[in-house]
C-alpha cells in the first residue's frame with residue numbers, strides 16, 4: 001500500500017469526531033515542528049515560523065512567509081473536520097422492551113438507512129468537574145458499542161419494503177445493551193478511568209458532546225485493493241491532504257515568500273454558523289493577526305494581503321455512480337481513480353469561477369494531470385462547501401476542488417487509493433506556485 005494511502009487510513013481511524021480530527025492534525029503538525037499558539041495570547045511571529053491553533057473541532061495552521069502578506073499574499077487550503085452522524089442527546093438513557101438505548105439526534109444530511117445493522121462506537125468530548133472548574137477531555141470507546149437493528153422483513157408490509165421510510169426520532173435509537181445495563185455517564189466514567197484519562201465518578205460528568213461512528217476501521221477493498229472503504233472520507237480525506245501538503249511545504253529548504261496555511265473547520269455539515277465554523281471569525285481573525293505580527297505597519301495591510309491571496313476549498317466530489325450514471329451532467333462525470341475534480345456551480349454553491357479554475361488547471365497540467373470537472377445537473381440540488389462561505393466572509397478568491405467519492409454522506413463511503421497522492425501533490429503545488 002502506498003505510504004500516503006496507509007497514512008490516510010490511520011488519520012481517519014484516529015479521527016472519529018471533529019475534536020479528534022483537530023487534535024490529530026495538531027499532533028502531526030507538532031511532530032513536523034509546528035508550535036501551538038493560543039488564541040488568548042499575543043502572536044509574535046517571524047518569517048519561517050510554523051504555528052497552529054486549535055479551537056474545539058477546528059484548526060488553523062500556517063508557515064509565515066519570507067515577505068509580508070501585504071506584498072506577497074496568502075495561499076490557504078480549507079476543509080472541514082465534521083461528517084454527518086448521530087449525536088447523543090443530553091439525557092440519553094432510555095429503556096424499552098428489554099433493551100437499553102441511547103437517544104440520538106441526526107447531525108447534518110445523513111443517509112439514514114446506512115446507519116442500520118452496523119457496529120457503531122461512541123466518541124467525543126466530555127466535560128468533567130474539576131477543582132478549578134469543568135475541564136474537557138476527549139474520549140473514544142474504540143470498540144463496537146451500539147447497534148441500530150432493522151425491522152425484520154416479516155414484520156414489514158409490502159409497501160414498506162419497497163420504499164423504506166425512517167423516522168429519525170422513532171427508528172434510529174441505537175441499542176446499547178439489555179435493560180439492566182449501565183447508564184451512559186457510568187459508561188463514560190468507567191472508560192475514562194480504564195484508559196487512564198481521569199479518575200471520575202459518573203456524577204462528575206457534567207456535560208458531553210458525544211457522537212456515534214462506524215466502529216469498523218478504514219480499509220482497502222476491491223480485487224486489487226484499489227478502493228478505500230471508510231467512514232468520514234467527506235471530509236477527512238481533504239483534511240489529511242491539507243495537513244500533508246502543509247507539512248511538505250514547511251520542510252522546504254527555503255521559506256516561501258508567501259504565508260501558507262490551512263483551516264480545518266467544524267460545523268460545515270450544519271451550515272457553518274458557529275464560533276469555529278466557516279461563517280465565524282476564525283480565519284479572518286487569524287489572517288489579521290498574522291498580517292499585524294509580520295508587517296512593519298504598512299497601511300491597509302490585511303486588505304492588500306487578501307487581494308493577493310487564493311483559497312483552495314478542498315472537499316470530496318461526486319464520482320459518477322456506475323448504477324446511476326444518468327444523475328450526472330453529460331461531460332461532467334468524474335471517475336474514481338482519475339484525480340482531482342474542479343467543482344463549478346453558477347448559483348455559487350461552489351466558489352470556483354473561470355479565472356481561478358484556469359489557475360488550478362494550469363497547475364495540474366504543469367504536473368501532467370488533467371483536472372476532472374463536476375457541475376450538477378440543472379434539475380438536481382447542488383451540495384455546497386466551506387468555499388463560498390469563507391469567500392463571502394473573508395474576501396479570498398476561492399476555487400472548489402475535491403477527490404471523487406461514491407456514497408457521499410453514507411455511514412461508510414468509497415474512494416480510490418489512486419486519488420490520494422495526486423490531491424496532496426496538487427495542494428503542495430498550490431503552496432509552491
Ligand SMILES: [Zn+2]
Pocket residue numbers: 080234235315316
Ligand atoms: Zn464535505
